Amino acid sequence: MANTAKDYFESLSKEILKISPSVRWIAIADSEGKILNIARREGLDPLMNREENQEYTLNAITRHKSRLKFEDKLGKLVYSLGKYEKLVRIVTPINNKYYVLLTIDVEEPHIDSIMKEQIIPKIIDNTKYFE
Numbered sequence: 001m002a003n004t005a006k007d008y009f010e011s012l013s014k015e016i017l018k019i020s021p022s023v024r025w026i027a028i029a030d031s032e033g034k035i036l037n038i039a040r041r042e043g044l045d046p047l048m049n050r051e052e053n054q055e056y057t058l059n060a061i062t063r064h065k066s067r068l069k070f071e072d073k074l075g076k077l078v079y080s081l082g083k084y085e086k087l088v089r090i091v092t093p094i095n096n097k098y099y100v101l102l103t104i105d106v107e108e109p110h111i112d113s114i115m116k117e118q119i120i121p122k123i124i125d126n127t128k129y130f131e
Contacts, residue, residue, distance in 0.1 A: 008129050009037035012122075016100070017041060019118045022108035024087060025053075027101045028094075031065075033058030036098075047086060057101055060091045064099070079115055090115065094123055098130045 009028045016026050017039055025040045035057050040046065048056065064077060071077075079092035088104045088111060100123060104111055 005129075006037065008126075010039065012126060012129075013037055013039035016102065016119055016122060019122070020104075020108070020114050022105040022114070024103040024105060026103075027053065027057060029057045029061060029099045029101060031061065031097050031099070033061040056089075057099075060089075060101060061099055064091060064093065078120065081111070092120060092123065094127060094130050 013026045013028060017023050021041075023041065024044055025038070025046070027035050027039075028037045029035050033054075035050075035054055038050070038053070060080075064080065067077065077093060079090050082089045083106065085106065087106050088108070090102050090104065090111075092100050092115070094100060100119075102119075104114070108114070
């Protein structure tokens with residue numbers, strides 16, 4: 001297992017990338033929207049640069065926080081998904097301090113099962129490293 005938080009973020013990102021060839025990009029961010037780690041599929045030509053991804057991350061986490069007031073009625077967010085013409089973007093909270101953001105190929109027909117059966121369990125199994 002990784003020795004530092006940075007090592008762990010890199011390790012988890014690589015593990016998630018291996019789950020499905022349709023996973024394009026992954027970032028781990030803190031609750032303030034700061035990206036702590038980015039990994040992407042080998043050979044991927046990114047659609048957005050680092051600054052654009054940082055802005056997206058900040059906005060996505062801000063949107064998530066704005067919805068926390070409805071948690072008592074709706075339950076905790078498992079993941080949120082935005083489907084675009086060129087990719088699918090997903091945000092899932094790890095806990096109150098960290099988030100995983102990822103993109104998946106838009107052609108992937110099994111996004112929900114990949115998230116519920118593989119990616120989220122991987123995150124849950126490793127939540128202790130995000131305390």
